Amino acid sequence: MSDSHELSRRDFIKVTTGIVGGLIGAIIGLPSVFYLIDPALQEGGKDAWVPIGKFEDMQVGTPYPFSFTRVQVNGWERTASSFGGYAVRKSDSPDDLLILNSKCTHLACTVNWSAEAQAYLCPCHDAKFSMEGEVVDGPPPRALDIYEEHRISEDGIIEIFFKAG
Amino acid sequence: MWKNIYLWLDERIGFNDLYTSLLDRPEPKTTWWNTLGSASMFLFVLQGLTGIFLTVYYTPSPDHAYDSINYIMQGVAFGWLIRGIHHWGATLMVLVVFIHMLRVFYTASFKYPRELTWLIGIGLFLTTLGMGFTGYLLPWNQKAYWATTVGTQIAGTAPFLGEFILKALRGGPDLSALTLQRFFSAHIWIIPAILAALIGVHLFLIIKHGESHWPKKDD
Numbered sequence: 001m002s003d004s005h006e007l008s009r010r011d012f013i014k015v016t017t018g019i020v021g022g023l024i025g026a027i028i029g030l031p032s033v034f035y036l037i038d039p040a041l042q043e044g045g046k047d048a049w050v051p052i053g054k055f056e057d058m059q060v061g062t063p064y065p066f067s068f069t070r071v072q073v074n075g076w077e078r079t080a081s082s083f084g085g086y087a088v089r090k091s092d093s094p095d096d097l098l099i100l101n102s103k104c105t106h107l108a109c110t111v112n113w114s115a116e117a118q119a120y121l122c123p124c125h126d127a128k129f130s131m132e133g134e135v136v137d138g139p140p141p142r143a144l145d146i147y148e149e150h151r152i153s154e155d156g157i158i159e160i161f162f163k164a165g
Numbered sequence: 166m167w168k169n170i171y172l173w174l175d176e177r178i179g180f181n182d183l184y185t186s187l188l189d190r191p192e193p194k195t196t197w198w199n200t201l202g203s204a205s206m207f208l209f210v211l212q213g214l215t216g217i218f219l220t221v222y223y224t225p226s227p228d229h230a231y232d233s234i235n236y237i238m239q240g241v242a243f244g245w246l247i248r249g250i251h252h253w254g255a256t257l258m259v260l261v262v263f264i265h266m267l268r269v270f271y272t273a274s275f276k277y278p279r280e281l282t283w284l285i286g287i288g289l290f291l292t293t294l295g296m297g298f299t300g301y302l303l304p305w306n307q308k309a310y311w312a313t314t315v316g317t318q319i320a321g322t323a324p325f326l327g328e329f330i331l332k333a334l335r336g337g338p339d340l341s342a343l344t345l346q347r348f349f350s351a352h353i354w355i356i357p358a359i360l361a362a363l364i365g366v367h368l369f370l371i372i373k374h375g376e377s378h379w380p381k382k383d384d
C-alpha cells in the first residue's frame with residue numbers, strides 16, 4: 001500500500017479525468033454560451049446620419065425631392081426599405097430648412113410635388129398637402145411627418161438623422 | 166437534509182450497484198485498443214451536442230441553407246468552432262467506430278456469447294455511415310449537391326427496387342427541397358434515435374458479458 005502522502009493510482013486517474021474533463025467542458029462550454037446569446041449582444045437597428053443632397057441645389061420656393069434606402073440585416077436576411085421626402089428651403093440659412101417625409105399620413109402612399117398645383121398630391125385618395133406639409137384636402141388625419149434633426153456637412157451637403165424603427 | 170434525500174434515492178436506485186457495474190466492474194487486462202468503444206460514444210455525445218447547437222442557426226431550406234451556414238461561420242460568435250468540431254468530429258467518428266470494429270474482429274471478440282453485441286455493432290456502423298451521408302447534404306453547396314446526386318443514383322442501381330429506393334431517398338425523382346428536408350429530419354431525429362437505442366443495447370450487453378480478454382498466442 002502506498003503511504004497517505006502519495007496519490008493512489010485510482011485517485012490519480014480520478015483527478016486527471018476530472019481536470020481533463022473540466023478543461024474540455026470549459027473550452028467547449030464557454031464558447032457555446034456566447035454562440036447561443038450572440039444575436040442578443042448585437043446592436044439593434046442602426047440610427048444614422050443620411051445625406052440627402054447639396055444645400056446649393058435646394059431652391060427657395062421649390063421643394064427638393066430626395067430618397068434613400070436603408071438595409072436591415074437580421075442573420076442571413078437583408079431587408080431593404082426605401083424612404084423619401086422633400087427639403088423645403090425658406091431662406092439663405094441652412095437651419096431654415098423644413099424636411100418632410102413623403103409618406104402620406106393617410107395610408108402610406110408616396111406623395112409627389114406638383115408645381116402646377118403648388119401642392120403635394122397623393123395618388124391613392126387624392127389628398128393634397130401644402131408646401132409646408134399641412135393637409136389642404138382629402139382624408140389624411142394630420143400633416144406630413146418631418147425629419148426633426150438635420151445638419152450641413154463641410155462640403156455643403158444636408159444630412160438628416162434617421163432613427164431606425 | 167441532503168443526506169436524507171440521498172439515502173431515499175439510494176434505497177430506490179442503488180447507486181452502489183450502478184457505480185460498480187458502470188465504472189468499477191472487473192476487467193481482464195486490456196489495452197488502449199479497448200478504449201475505442203468509449204471514444205466512439207464520446208464522439209457520439211459530442212456530435213449530438215454540437216449538432217443541437219448548429220440547429221439554433223441552420224435552416225434546412227434550399228433558399229437559406231447555404232446562407233445560414235455562411236452566417237454560422239462568419240456572423241455568430243464561435244460559430245466556426247461549433248461547426249468545426251461537428252465537421253471534423255463526423256469524420257473522426259466514422260474512423261474511430263471503424264477501428265473499434267476492426268479491433269473487435271482482430272481479437273475475435275464477436276464470438277459466443279457476444280454475437281449479438283457484434284450484430285448490434287454492425288447496425289451502429291451502418292447508422293454512423295448514414296449520419297455522414299445525410300449530414301453531407303445539409304450545407305447545400307456544390308459538393309453536397311453532387312455527392313448526394315451520385316450517392317442516391319448508386320442506391321438507385323439496386324435491382325428491381327432501385328427506382329423506388331432512389332425516389333424514397335430523394336422524396337421524388339429529383340434532388341429538391343424535399344430531399345434536403347428529409348435528409349435533415351433523418352440526420353437530426355431518425356438516425357440519432359436509432360443510434361442511441363442501439364448504443365443502449367450495445368452497452369447493456371457489454372456490461373452483462375464483461376470485456377473479452379485479449380487473446381493469447383495459443384487461443
Ligand code: HEM
Binds near residue numbers: 200
Ligand atoms: C457508435 C458506434 C459504437 C459505440 C458507441 C460502441 C461502444 C462500445 C463500447 C463502449 C464498448 C466497450 C469498450 C470497448 O471494447 O471498446 C464496445 C465493445 C464492443 N463493440 Fe462496440 N461500439 C460501436 C460500434 C461497434 C461496431 C461497428 C461493432 C462491430 C460490428 C461493435 C462491436 C463490439 C463488440 C463485439 C464489443 C465487445 C468487445 C469485447 O467484449 O471485447 N461496436 N462498444
Ligand code: FES
Binds near residue numbers: 123
Ligand atoms: S394614402 Fe394618401 S390619400 Fe390615402
